[in-house]
Amino acid sequence: MVAIDPKFDTAVRQEHAGRFGLTRSDQRFLLFALGALFALRLLALFWWPFTDSTEARYAEIARKMVETGDWVTPQFDYGVPFWGKPPLHTWLSALGMKFFGVGTFGARVFIFAASLGVLSLIFTWVRQHRGADQALVVTTVLTSSLMFFGASAFVMTDMVMVLGTTLSMIGFYNCLSDSPARSAWGRWFFVGIAIGLLAKGPVALVITMIALVPWLALTGRWRELHGFPWLSGLLIAAALTLPWYILAEIKTPGFLRYFLVGEHFQRFVVPGWQGDLYGSGHQQPKGLIWVYAGATFLPWSLFFLALLSRPGSCVNEVTGNDRGWHSYLALWVVAPLILFTPAANILPAYALPGLPAAAVLLVSLWAQVRGQPGWWGRRATAVAIGLVGAAFLTVTILARYQPESVTNRSERALVIAAQSYDLDVQITYWGGRSFSAEFYTRGRVKFTERTATFDIFADNGLRDAVAIPRAVASEIAPYLGPRFGPAGRFGHRILFVEDLDQGEAS
Template sequence: MVAVKPEATGVGLNNAVQKTSTFSLTHSERQVLIAILCVLLVVRILAMFWYPFVDSTEARYAEIARKMVETGDWITPQFDYGVPFWGKPPLHTWMSALGMKIFGVGHFGARFFFLIASLGLLWLCYVWVRRVRGADQALVAMAVIATAGLFYGASAFVVTDMAMVLGTTMSMTGFYVCLTDRSAHRLWGYLFFVGLAVGLLAKGPVAVVLTGIPIFLWIVVGNRWRQLFRLPWITGLLVTALIALPWYLVAEAKTPGFLNYFIVGEHYKRFLETAWQGDLYGSAHARPKGMIWAYGTFTFLPWSFFVLALMLRSKQVLDVLRKDQAGWYSYLFFWSLSPLILFTPAANILPAYVLPGIPAAAILLVTVWSNVFGPPGRMTRLWGSLSMISVAVIVLGLATVAFFLPNTLNVKSERELVLRALEASPDIAITYWADRSYSAEFYAQGRVGYLMDPDGLRALNTNNVRDALAVSSQDIPNLRDQLEAGFVDVGRFGRRHLFIEPSPQ
């Protein structure tokens, strides 16, 4: 955290919104904070170029987007050529595909619009917090969001979650301003409904649920039912439908069965059935129920330690919360807990599921901290700055090592193997034994085959093209005779050895 000075608390025009700024940064503190954020942004952009796509999540979504660019089919994402991907709506695929269309097929293009989405989310949070709590507190809150471990990692990562979190954040900020500030422009109300549409196109109905949980709890606890009429419900829902509904209808018409699989399978069975066997695109991520709370603590590092410090001052924290006239703290509290509440009974989860609550958790931490601790002094300022800088150093270090010494980190990426095979011959046919690799497909532009039959290895020696074979180390002993008969071991690249058919004389 940075040094702060308490100021007088004011009240908004409607006596509901707390127009308060408990933060008062010095000019030098603002400069330092902005400089740290700029360094973090530069580091993240460098990592976008350097860090390879890894199996399976990011590489899979990047390859789906690459296929969209290659085939020109912008309606149905494809898991394989001609095989529709029903697992998620297409917004994340559109973002990657558009980036690759503009900047070329590669890391930067695939990740570019995810970085733009994360920057847009940070800007929206800044505008919102500045409106309610003041510019200095908004700047610190934005810095805490940006440097939370999971958010920083996902800020330029090809995955569905960042696009969805942008949508849920649009909805939550728009809803609060619309209900608590009569002087607010009506666009804040429409922002709520546009955010719902973004969430529906990014990850589906789960985005609506993640928005609905904290809003419902906040309305019930504060008995704010009458305030709901301030939202433009009729025209707003029409906006949501006009943005999101057309793709769902066209997708079902083009590939019948999509809605049943996506709604029932992905939104019910995946989360409640531990042994669900209906996943068409991989395996379910079975975890102990309640594991989402551990993920929440871990993914909010380094700021989880500051939350612990607040917990040790529980009496002061409760005193602050009792003075919550505008429902600011309770709104942020329910919002930050929303993914934890939703996924506590879930049987199949990932750490990324915590992401929708991180903006609220960061803002809540900053605003409560300023009232409990007051001016935090030199040590808090020092630890806050070190926390943000450490994030940049760790990410830059990992990205650099992954680029120059990929095998050192055992990165689950096939980039080096594919590039080595293509170096032997641009027209080489690359085949993977047993396991599918999405990163290999991406770097080989989709020109990857798969084998599970030992007899198929002999057939590779009889075709009219030069072949390369990728085999995991554990499978080599079982295939030694076939490999020695027609291939040369070029070396180990990450988890696999590359075998190449000798060049014809």
């Protein structure tokens, strides 16, 4: 391949930096939209309850970390190690609950901070290479995309990993650019790798390499790797990651084998993988990740369709004189999709690492191919942002004032109802485990599938409450005896509460 002169590449970027000029009214609208989306997401931190199973599970693991004081080994249950993921996201949620109290805000606030970190990195990077106007548009597009907005404060591994992959991709590009801080950016690349390794494991490194290796081959910039701070960078990455991995294996032998082989190989290549210690595999048709990617970037993925009316221009931008920029973004977008194409067990969130680049690529191609946004572009942008904001606002308000209409998978309302009878009530769930019930009872909940468990209720000295699925309530409720009466229906469960006075009278 013919190598691209970095100085020429910089000149091309500067030449196009002003082609996406915004009027003051456009800027005010986008700033207002960002402020409104920020306020809405902040409300959801408080109002949206934890739902089963993903977010509630990770929140409960973090709560156990705070309660037990064990900051090395996350616990799936008391005394049962959670080997499924590294602990960085758990540390963030646990620290939030340590500082702000055990609740939805504490568990989510530092995950939210990670998403703000991603937005700040993207804004600064695009402003440096494409100007402030494009940076503002990109930030708004990314913030209002379906998956990014929803995951921006979701207690899970993915957003923290995205912070790491975004930092690595920006650090690598800036290190190879004509920048006075090349060495510093190169070291930030390795910090991003460390964040990814502590957030989700080697998959973060693999996604990054899938994007970078083809880009180096395409642009012929292999020689510039000689100036990369390999020694100091690798030492930084090792110092940040190896201590925990070593301690985790020493403390709970078998962790590395399960995590590296099971979670990073068998989970993705074995359909319906049965080795999952903490749930079940998500068996999906192979290649579905590409469909997920389009859905997660809604409504902005629809704007890519408008660019298809000029396919030749788009191809020229990705492969022409400015290919160093657009090809970098395109490979960044598709890297996680390539990795998970042959995977049998996937989730929509697996496309999340490519969304920051998708936002930059869309806006940059639009600026190069279509120029400044005209009346249609401004109106369509306003409608898209308005629809996303209105949808999330409606759901957030319903979660606060009519939770039963949107949060059937959360046990918060049931726990509150049971505790209204007695704060020390002992709640027992018939059937499968509920992590949200564990979280909202601070771990003081039991799960059973044996009616013999009900026999000890009379002698335990506590007021008991039993949550039974509606489908089997008529069969199971008679085993509770006359002391229990229905206290309400919550989602797909009916709550039965013990009447202590009736028990004493009998």
